[in-house]
Amino acid sequence: MKRIALFASGSGSNAEKIAQYFANGTDVEITLVLTNNPKAGVIERSRRGFGCGLHVPVLTFDRAAFHESDRIIKILKNQQIDLIVLAGFMWLIPAGLVRAFPNQMVNIHPALLPRFGGKGMYGHHVHEAVVAAGETESGITIHYVNEHYDEGQVIFQARCPVSATDTPDDVARKVQALEHEHYPKIVETILRELS
Ligand code: GAR
Numbered sequence: 001m002k003r004i005a006l007f008a009s010g011s012g013s014n015a016e017k018i019a020q021y022f023a024n025g026t027d028v029e030i031t032l033v034l035t036n037n038p039k040a041g042v043i044e045r046s047r048r049g050f051g052c053g054l055h056v057p058v059l060t061f062d063r064a065a066f067h068e069s070d071r072i073i074k075i076l077k078n079q080q081i082d083l084i085v086l087a088g089f090m091w092l093i094p095a096g097l098v099r100a101f102p103n104q105m106v107n108i109h110p111a112l113l114p115r116f117g118g119k120g121m122y123g124h125h126v127h128e129a130v131v132a133a134g135e136t137e138s139g140i141t142i143h144y145v146n147e148h149y150d151e152g153q154v155i156f157q158a159r160c161p162v163s164a165t166d167t168p169d170d171v172a173r174k175v176q177a178l179e180h181e182h183y184p185k186i187v188e189t190i191l192r193e194l195s
Contacts, residue, residue, distance in 0.1 A: 001026075001028070001029060002027060002029070002191045002194065003028075003082050004022070004028060004031060004081070004082070004083050004084075004187070004191075005031055005076055005081045006034070006087055007084065007087065007089035008035055008040060008086075008087045008088050008089055009036055009037045009089050010040055010041060010090070011040075011041040011045075012033075012040060012042025012043075012046075012087065012088065013088075013180065014087035014088055014108060015033065015042050015050075016045050016050045016051060017179075017184055018087065018184045018187060019050035019052065020050060020052045020184075021184030021185075021187075022184070030056050032057055033056050033058045033059070034058070035058065035059075035061075036063070036066065038060050042088075043060070063091075066094065067094050073096060073097055073100045081101070081104075082104060082194055083106065083187070084106070086105070086106065086145060087108065088108075088123070092119075092148075094147070098145060098147050105145040106142060106144055106186075106190060107143055107145050107150075107152070108141070109126075109150050111126045111138055111140075111175075112138060112140075113157075116129050117141075117149065117151075118150055119149050127168035127169075127171040127175065130171055131162070131171060137160065137162055138171055138174070139158050139159035139160055140175060140182065141156070141157050142154075142156040142183065155190065156186045160174040160175065160177075162174075
């Protein structure tokens, strides 16, 4: 049995896809959802069983608990988490947490890193920058997490075309489709490699 903790700050559509993907299996458990945002959509999704009857406890934390104490690390260690999955989590991960879970923390970024990454490049800002730069393609990057924004080792990328008439919303839709298609499967592959 492998145990996953999901971190999300927003809507939580990726967290939901991952929960649904593993809901019927017996070898992966989504143990805990963690969020820094008491208004995050992921809380409501979890309350509704992620649309698949899977009820996962949600832990909400503030900046002090995350950056100035080891409370989160202790909780994750106590729960024997094998893999931390960031799914739209917007805070930088403190070095102590990175060190506590070496190569056991992954993130998804809505662009083709190393381009369109770094501080301030998240969510819709990324798609706006891609369109403003006249890019002809965008995509997703799944990568290990280190203590810098979007700089950990790349595990997987997938691409989508961007046409001259695409708006940031159009790009967001294409990228989200890629995220939902690939993130759960890549998480499964990473978990298999951990054993
Ligand atoms: C996703 O597009 C994810 O790639 C992005 O936030 C969105 C969350 O959507 N993450 C980042 O920008 C991290 N830098 P969701 O809440 O619907 O899963």
